[in-house]
Amino acid sequence: MLLEEFSVQHEEYTVFPFDPEDFLVEFSSAPVAETILHAHHPAEAPFQLIWKRWRRQSMASFASLRYRVLIEFCEIPAHARNVSTATVILNTSCSDPRLY
Structure with missing residues (x-):
């Protein structure tokens, strides 16, 4: 989807499994990440990806x-x-x- 919809080449990002059910996608440059974060996803896409900035507190507990x-x-x-x-x-x- 990144290649087809946003023209992001495979070497411009790395995907890591992120427990319990998500993935962490690390982009090689900030402009590419900003493009993906603010893009409108096509309605006819076979699935929807929800993009959020990673925060250190995302999996934190007190x-x-x-x-x-x-x-x-x-x-x-x-x-x-x-x-x-x-x-x-x-x-x-x-x-x-x-x-x-």
Whole structure:
């Protein structure tokens, strides 16, 4: 279809399977990709392709990351080395700061 309808040669794109059911098509140049993205597809085509720009978030999911990480704070005075200082510095990036 890319060759017949849009005159895009085979060496101008690469097709990758993209789970669960899609394909990722990588074009060799931005102008070719823009042409395909904004083209009107013929009604008599045997099938319809829906073109969308790929986004890193397209298959993303939200989940809490539960890892314990050791962080060393430098140049903090001895009297300020406590859990409350770590909580202020890390803000919402840490749920359970502990001193070791």
